[in-house]
Amino acid sequence: MMNKKTTIKDIAAEAGVSIALVSFVMNNQSRNPEKTYKVSEETSRRILEIAKRLDYHPNNAARTLRQGKTNTIGVILSDISNKFFSDIARCIEDRAYKYNYTVIFGSTDENAGKLENLVKVFIDKGVDGLIIVPCVGSEKCIRQIADARIPLVLMDRHIGEEGISSVVLNNRYAVSLAVTALADSGCSKIEMIAYNMRLSNIIDREAGYRQTMKEMKLDEHTAIHRIDYRRIDEQVSEVMRSAVERGVEGFVFATNTLTIAGLKALDRLGTAVPEQMRIVGFDDNEAFELYRTSITYVSQPVEQFGSEALDLMMKHISGKEHMQSITVTLKPQLVTGNSSGK
Amino acid sequence: MMNKKTTIKDIAAEAGVSIALVSFVMNNQSRNPEKTYKVSEETSRRILEIAKRLDYHPNNAARTLRQGKTNTIGVILSDISNKFFSDIARCIEDRAYKYNYTVIFGSTDENAGKLENLVKVFIDKGVDGLIIVPCVGSEKCIRQIADARIPLVLMDRHIGEEGISSVVLNNRYAVSLAVTALADSGCSKIEMIAYNMRLSNIIDREAGYRQTMKEMKLDEHTAIHRIDYRRIDEQVSEVMRSAVERGVEGFVFATNTLTIAGLKALDRLGTAVPEQMRIVGFDDNEAFELYRTSITYVSQPVEQFGSEALDLMMKHISGKEHMQSITVTLKPQLVTGNSSGK
DNA sequence: CTGAAAGCGCTTACAG
């Protein structure tokens, strides 16, 4: 619903000045409230007063057309109904409004085709930049966006190329915390559940697991189970069943969804945590709080994901063209409960 | 990032026709792919071919400026990081893209000030319509939007006024299902936990509880505990503590957040569900699945919330001006677990 | 069947 009402022209007529002057005053008013230089105090005040009286709202489309920027950024996530991403979405949104930016979201469901389509739609909409959680197979599309000099920030995962900014977790460290917690509680047979998607975050989490197992001299027990994103419950169940049989003592989960699936599976098997199986989860999740045992988990700084990504985006948008790419690596924390053993 | 590249003008030059013709062809191409009437087959094809070759993307801002509509709708929710709302958000988003619409979200945290501010920002952005989850104190603002003839659909709650479309749950029925389940399992002392906010959905849920208790001849035990939205854990804990002492047998929770808080509180008290306390929760929630006992809960048709709200919005936007308001009432379902007793 | 022209509301050099 555009303002069918007051335009800059109405104000100009009312004030007896040119529309250029009105435009000038309106803009300087917001930018430098104090020094309304170049326009006489009085004229300026009069224009502002009239604008207010006439309930003037600038027409966004006109400004966009003229300036070539929309003050909108597109954010493409894996799935906005996943708690981890909706938390981030919330932060991005709140912060964007402060910058006077608007955000539009899209969810890929880890499908490169959907991602490409969203990118196309968002670019057609004229977004000033894109914050993207890349999925498997989206590397080429991402590369094209970067090459087209569209401001771009990757989040949660990177695609291992130079020149693209990203905000990621220190994933190796995250998992080392998890493995260490289990090892410290006396477990030796510690295994990991991850996805079969070759995403940077998953790869790094696996690497963190392997490395820590080695450092702990437990590498003979190293085993990673890679789950299909589309058949989580089914496959996690099977892994858990077999693990209990094989006498596995501890499990590290690579994501919150896997953690929840794992706990459910253990429940169904009647396996007690931590007595019969010790586990460390990933991400904060309100669901963990309902579990019979308090969960030990790796906590990601969700707010920082959002705020760092947005801040980076703002830098790129307002950026000098020789703006370098920046990678922000966030630090996870271990929250200790009982599920990992004493 | 606007297309700094191909415009309708470039295509016109290349094809040796006027820009008007190009515009005409581009639009009719999408609307009536078969009958490209009024333009010769050949010219039409040539223009389309050139457009494709030059990678033409229409400039959204220009079209918006001209047509006075943005193909964007604003959705104002309570909190997009709450699972119930993020599920709805996801549905709205997916569906909106099919209509070639874009969605921008905002969260109020049940704060009327934030709501008003979001409304202002969204209207300034030029949204074609607003889907809003109203909060306490927002009635006047909502009324103004409606009076300004801005397409409007309320969701989850209404404000009890004529002439405003909304999509809500049959809340009385929802809670009657819950109370009946508990009564059928043999409970008499059934109480309810709700919010102290006087929102239509809460009010109706309370009414459903009262009415059903009466019908079951249990009204002597009727008791509603109203929680402050900002101090949920603390107050729910206290209610649960006192309830256990008083020998309450069953609890109906009015929302998913309250359900989770209640289960956590009972855990801390060492009260077993359903042996020592029977409960019925609200909303589907993955967290429920981690609880030691399967939860009985009232399920809301989340997808329908999103799709009905969006469809209504589309009707309003494309609407004949004498478009009447429509209220869609959705039907909840009881999902039976063990928490409500046998 | 196709073209010339106005105009959506704003910003931005350019004059003065």
Next chain:
DNA sequence: CTGAAAGCGCTTACAG
């Protein structure tokens, strides 16, 4: 300190 004018890219009557 202020104004006249061009132009952002598109659509839409209006002519022919």
